[in-house]
Amino acid sequence: xxxxxxxxxxxxxxxxxxxxxxxxxxxxxxxxxxxxxxxxxxxxxxxxxxxxxxxxxxxxxxxxxxxxxxxxxxxxxxxxxxxxxxxxxxxxxxxxxxxxxxxxxxxxxxxxxxxxxxxxxxxxxxxxxxxxxxxxxxxxxxxxxxxxxxxxxxxx
Numbered sequence: 001x002x003x004x005x006x007x008x009x010x011x012x013x014x015x016x017x018x019x020x021x022x023x024x025x026x027x028x029x030x031x032x033x034x035x036x037x038x039x040x041x042x043x044x045x046x047x048x049x050x051x052x053x054x055x056x057x058x059x060x061x062x063x064x065x066x067x068x069x070x071x072x073x074x075x076x077x078x079x080x081x082x083x084x085x086x087x088x089x090x091x092x093x094x095x096x097x098x099x100x101x102x103x104x105x106x107x108x109x110x111x112x113x114x115x116x117x118x119x120x121x122x123x124x125x126x127x128x129x130x131x132x133x134x135x136x137x138x139x140x141x142x143x144x145x146x147x148x149x150x151x152x153x154x155x156x
Contacts, residue, residue: 035067045109051076061086064113075103078112082123091130098123 035055038044044056047068056066063084069077081099085092100121102112116124 048076048078048104048109049107051106057083059084062092066112069101071106072103074106076106078102078104080112080119080123089130091133095123095126095130098126100124 035053036047038047038054038056041056041058044054044058044066046052047054047056051068051071053070054068058064058066062082065081065083067079067081069079071077079099079101082092082095082097085094085096098121100112100116100119100123102116102119104110104112104118112119113127116127
């Protein structure tokens with residue numbers, strides 16, 4: 001007696017269903033998790049005013065990547081990542097790749113790193129440490145001159 005083996009094929013209806021499902025998933029991913037790219041500061045400022053989801057790379061001495069995540073509890077959530085530190089500063093080069101999350105008031109356009117009091121994360125801590133080190137170095141280098149200025153003694 002011969003056994004009959006039934007072979008099932010993947011029919012066209014299954015292919016159409018699979019392709020439609022992939023397209024729907026891609027569309028949902030793009031709408032909810034995708035970001036537009038801004039190529040200039042004006043575009044970024046406009047997006048920040050409306051808290052629209054965009055990415056923007058900018059900077060002079062230090063290069064930051066800004067990602068506007070969206071609205072969060074009455075604030076606009078902006079992720080800031082340091083892509084490149086100052087070339088002449090070893091300390092700022094160590095901060096490359098670190099991030100901080102900044103919560104900015106909606107409708108107000110300000111660079112997130114200008115007031116890091118609204119931010120939290122490893123980049124914020126590193127930038128604060130960098131400022132403290134520079135201030136300490138300045139005070140140590142100028143301690144004698146500062147003492148003379150406070151005492152109002154003539155300098156030699």
